[in-house]
Amino acid sequence: GAVVSQHPSRVICKSGTSVKIECRSLDFQATTMFWYRQFPKQSLMLMATSNEGSKATYEQGVEKDKFLINHASLTLSTLTVTSAHPEDSSFYICSAAPRTDQETQYFGPGTRLLVL
Amino acid sequence: QKEVEQNSGPLSVPEGAIASLNCTYSDRGSQSFFWYRQYSGKSPELIMSIYSNGDKEDGRFTAQLNKASQYVSLLIRDSQPSDSATYLCAVSLFSYGQNFVFGPGTRLSVLP
Numbered sequence: 552g553a554v555v556s557q558h559p560s561r562v563i564c565k566s567g568t569s570v571k572i573e574c575r576s577l578d579f580q581a582t583t584m585f586w587y588r589q590f591p592k593q594s595l596m597l598m599a600t601s602n603e604g605s606k607a608t609y610e611q612g613v614e615k616d617k618f619l620i621n622h623a624s625l626t627l628s629t630l631t632v633t634s635a636h637p638e639d640s641s642f643y644i645c646s647a648a649p650r651t652d653q654e655t656q657y658f659g660p661g662t663r664l665l666v667l
Numbered sequence: 668q669k670e671v672e673q674n675s676g677p678l679s680v681p682e683g684a685i686a687s688l689n690c691t692y693s694d695r696g697s698q699s700f701f702w703y704r705q706y707s708g709k710s711p712e713l714i715m716s717i718y719s720n721g722d723k724e725d726g727r728f729t730a731q732l733n734k735a736s737q738y739v740s741l742l743i744r745d746s747q748p749s750d751s752a753t754y755l756c757a758v759s760l761f762s763y764g765q766n767f768v769f770g771p772g773t774r775l776s777v778l779p
Binding site (some may be wrong): 585593594595596597600644655656657658659660661 | 701703709710711712713716755766767768769770771773
């Protein structure tokens with residue numbers, strides 16, 4: 552149980568384009584989903600917290616107009632990187648806290664984004 | 668500012684030995700503590716959670732929490748080469764797993 556999927560696993564795009572990443576909880580409902588970014592050899596940095604049906608809460612320094620988050624249902628959250636630039640190239644990881652067991656977070660496999 | 672600190676390593680131990688990973692945190696109000704393992708290029712996977720002072724054991728893993736010292740550790744007994752990974756300490760102000768602050772991680776290398 553507690554499986555989280557992400558799609559795509561890897562994406563290469565041109566500078567200026569937008570990229571959408573999906574995060575799904577496959578066998579549980581998640582009231583809250585989290586989006587992290589991880590640069591090489593660095594730890595995870597929380598970008599935003601998203602609650603189903605409400606606006607995401609962004610961490611300081613994260614541009615909400617650049618990183619659009621939609622948590623449309625209890626099993627799906629999407630992150631759209633708008634007008635991507637090479638410095639947005641990173642490993643994006645989502646996690647989900649099960650509604651019935653909010654003691655922890657379960658992580659998706661991550662999406663590696665490369666912006667050329 | 669909330670901070671979670673770990674030695675970056677690498678920490679090298681021989682196969683079969685005990686690996687000891689340490690983590691300190693700055694926010695005295697922190698309530699829940701987690702250890703995650705992350706293999707290179709993969710996302711983190713939960714190893715253990717701990718909420719109360721003392722020890723919590725699960726198989727070869729033991730988590731230790733000392734809130735007075737703001738310190739949490741992870742012991743890995745009978746270390747195996749497959750344990751070689753980066754271990755992330757995560758701390759939350761909440762009694763449930765919300766709004767983690769992750770440490771930088773300690774890279775563990777178990778030598779056969």
